[in-house]
Amino acid sequence: MKPFSKINSIVTPFDKANVDTDQIIPKQFLKLITKSGFGKFLFYDWRFDNNGQPKNDFILNDPTYKDSKILITNENFGCGSSREHAVWALKDFGFNVIISPSFADIFYSNCFKNGVLPIILDMKNIKKLLEISDEVELDLNSQKIIFGDEFINFEIDSHRKIRLLEGLDDIDLTLKENERIENFEKISSIVTIFE
Amino acid sequence: MAQTLFEKIWNSHVVVEKENEPSLIYIDRHLVHEVTSPQAFDGLRVNHRKVRRPDLTIATIDHNVPTTDRSLPMVDETSSTQIKTLEQNCNDFGIKLFGINDPNQGIVHVIGPQLGITLPGGTIVCGDSHTSTQGAFGAFAFGIGTSEVEHTLATQTLWLEKPKTFEILATGKRKNPFAVTSKDIILSIIKKIGTDGGRGHVLEYRGDAISDLSMEQRMTICNMSIEAGSRAGLIAPDQKTFDYINNRKYTPKNYDDLVEDWKNNLMSDSNSKFDKSFTIDVEKIEPQVSWGTNPSMVSDVTEKIPTPEEFGQNNTIQIESAKKALEYMDLEPETLITEIPVDRVFIGSCTNARLEDLIDAATIVKGKVVNSNVSAMVVPGSQMVKHEAEKLGLDKIFKDANFEWRESGCSMCLGMNPDILKPGERCASTSNRNFEGRQGSGGQTHLVSPVMAAAAAIAGHFVDVREWS
Numbered sequence: 001m002k003p004f005s006k007i008n009s010i011v012t013p014f015d016k017a018n019v020d021t022d023q024i025i026p027k028q029f030l031k032l033i034t035k036s037g038f039g040k041f042l043f044y045d046w047r048f049d050n051n052g053q054p055k056n057d058f059i060l061n062d063p064t065y066k067d068s069k070i071l072i073t074n075e076n077f078g079c080g081s082s083r084e085h086a087v088w089a090l091k092d093f094g095f096n097v098i099i100s101p102s103f104a105d106i107f108y109s110n111c112f113k114n115g116v117l118p119i120i121l122d123m124k125n126i127k128k129l130l131e132i133s134d135e136v137e138l139d140l141n142s143q144k145i146i147f148g149d150e151f152i153n154f155e156i157d158s159h160r161k162i163r164l165l166e167g168l169d170d171i172d173l174t175l176k177e178n179e180r181i182e183n184f185e186k187i188s189s190i191v192t193i194f195e
Numbered sequence: 196m197a198q199t200l201f202e203k204i205w206n207s208h209v210v211v212e213k214e215n216e217p218s219l220i221y222i223d224r225h226l227v228h229e230v231t232s233p234q235a236f237d238g239l240r241v242n243h244r245k246v247r248r249p250d251l252t253i254a255t256i257d258h259n260v261p262t263t264d265r266s267l268p269m270v271d272e273t274s275s276t277q278i279k280t281l282e283q284n285c286n287d288f289g290i291k292l293f294g295i296n297d298p299n300q301g302i303v304h305v306i307g308p309q310l311g312i313t314l315p316g317g318t319i320v321c322g323d324s325h326t327s328t329q330g331a332f333g334a335f336a337f338g339i340g341t342s343e344v345e346h347t348l349a350t351q352t353l354w355l356e357k358p359k360t361f362e363i364l365a366t367g368k369r370k371n372p373f374a375v376t377s378k379d380i381i382l383s384i385i386k387k388i389g390t391d392g393g394r395g396h397v398l399e400y401r402g403d404a405i406s407d408l409s410m411e412q413r414m415t416i417c418n419m420s421i422e423a424g425s426r427a428g429l430i431a432p433d434q435k436t437f438d439y440i441n442n443r444k445y446t447p448k449n450y451d452d453l454v455e456d457w458k459n460n461l462m463s464d465s466n467s468k469f470d471k472s473f474t475i476d477v478e479k480i481e482p483q484v485s486w487g488t489n490p491s492m493v494s495d496v497t498e499k500i501p502t503p504e505e506f507g508q509n510n511t512i513q514i515e516s517a518k519k520a521l522e523y524m525d526l527e528p529e530t531l532i533t534e535i536p537v538d539r540v541f542i543g544s545c546t547n548a549r550l551e552d553l554i555d556a557a558t559i560v561k562g563k564v565v566n567s568n569v570s571a572m573v574v575p576g577s578q579m580v581k582h583e584a585e586k587l588g589l590d591k592i593f594k595d596a597n598f599e600w601r602e603s604g605c606s607m608c609l610g611m612n613p614d615i616l617k618p619g620e621r622c623a624s625t626s627n628r629n630f631e632g633r634q635g636s637g638g639q640t641h642l643v644s645p646v647m648a649a650a651a652a653i654a655g656h657f658v659d660v661r662e663w664s
Contacts, residue, residue, distance in 0.1 A: 017512045017513075017515075017516055018390055018391075018489055018516060020489070020628075020630045022609075022628065022630045022631070022632065022633050023630065023631060023632070026632055026636070027609050027610055027611045027633075028610075028611070030230050030258075030611060031230075031259070031271075031273035031274055031276070031277050031611070032273070033233035033234065033237075033276065033277060033280050034233075034234065034237075035234045035341075045631065045632045045636055050618070074512060075391065075512065076390060076391040076394070076424065079390060079391065079424065079489075080324065080421075080422075080628060080630060081323075081324050081609075081628075082231065082322060082323055082324040082338040082339060082340055083230075083231065083340075084231070084234075084322075084340035084341040084342060085341075087340075102391060102394065104391070104394065104424060105358075105394060105395060105424070105425075105426045106324060106338055106339070106340060106426060109339075109340065109343070110340035110342065110343075113340060113342030113343070114342065157217075157356075158215070159215075159216045159217060170342070170346055170354065171238075171242070171244070171345065171346055171349050171350060174219065174346065174349075174350045174352060174354070175349075175350065177210065177211050177219060177352075180210055180211055180219075181210055181219075181221070181350065181351065181352055184210045184221055185221075188207075188221070190221075190223065190251070191223070191314060191317075191447050191453065192250040192251060193224070193250060193251060193252075193253060193291070193312055193445050194250050194291065194445070195447070195448055
């Protein structure tokens, strides 16, 4: 995974609560067997009309936000299905950071596995960010979102932060613990399926 | 120190624990299906990794499969490719696959328990959020993303932050246990605690009203834990649990010894503390019908659809959501639930397509005919359920009433196969999600129990099934 670096971008306001992963990537696009190419299907039913034409009133079709890497949304983002395709679609579309008052558990975890940073902020700070039309600088290392002379701090689990910053592979790290996994298997009475 | 059931399971599966960091947790069972696994197997190939424990892993094909005649070639090429990919992956990595023509094929959360693969006290994962179903057996069962599928295949472990615990205490006795089902209990719970009420927590359903339920009814409850925002929900095992798993195809040989151990250990200690608690009296629960686009938007069948303001109770986000939901659902506030007509009826899914669900629905349907404005189908949760139902003659009851009787799979719960709603079609569905477009772009889903769905199919609109039983 590529290390997560500083991001300079305008923010895309997407004021919806309880956005489920069925909306982020509808089921008809889950049949691909690769991780790439999902961006064009992001929010498909909201972005396109029945003839496949972009809906002008949908925020992600507004050219202002074409190069935005930061999505700001409302509570319980990513609820429902565990499909990681939702994160692949957001990332492929260009979003590296999602800011919300809260995230659904599985979606939140899926983000980190793909180099996408989910940031939890309170509504006061979210409202502040939504008023900014210029670019903001997002610095994971110092845990700051900087705009003009001001900044907002955000919290993140230090363990996850390091993994993002260094672009570490989870499986590589786990395999370093192989001895302990083997030991666990020896001392625990694991019941296998096939005897 | 007194521990909850979840804490006991967690503690017995910790491989690595460091302060203020996620723990490495051992996984006892990994269930794989065709939609969320291809990229995981690809990752293994690229990095020259093997599957660490094929003896703790099984796979099946459920999301994509057609529910029509399986001897015919598949029409959808991309579905066919995904299915062939899983067959190839299982072959390459030595994983037991219950394939499309296997008598044990079915929805992954239905076949796990039916085959005796799901066991109490264990950790169970699958790349599917409804893995929580299997918590009904007193296991820590939860859905994972594809990266975690790959991680589990390679290491048989996962890094997890320890969730908090949330007690859901269900007291009292249902007034009409045939018509007021476990689906109505869980929908009532979600209505109260909200779609994110359980976020960061593992739910433990407790109390006499839970003990009273059969295993299949308990699975319906645990299944929808994720709809309350919880990655997992569980129920302490009892004699019903042990009997359900006994004498299944893969029930362990030393089963009696295991049961003894489970009996002594798998319960929350009497003085254990939960981080949160919620109590519900099931005596007050009526049959539920969802009217909106998330599973907390439900009403009693005797009620009217609320106004957004009534639903939102001063919460502007909720009021806005309800407005949008009613617009999408093409419904007016203050409409009586029983006046809502339906075009389609779907009895199926990992929530409500086990044998008991079909028996109950058939009891309603027997001797009646589906309303001429309605098209209705039954999709058994597994080929085993289908076979058992046919032995009881349920297929004949449904077919005589003009229901379609299909092969097993996820089907119209999420519509990845040809079973979808057309735009504007309204469906009474026994599934778990009423999200926009879930059952087909523009389709309108109402979540109900199997008996409520069956009655709606006959009447052509929602009815209070208590009046039919």
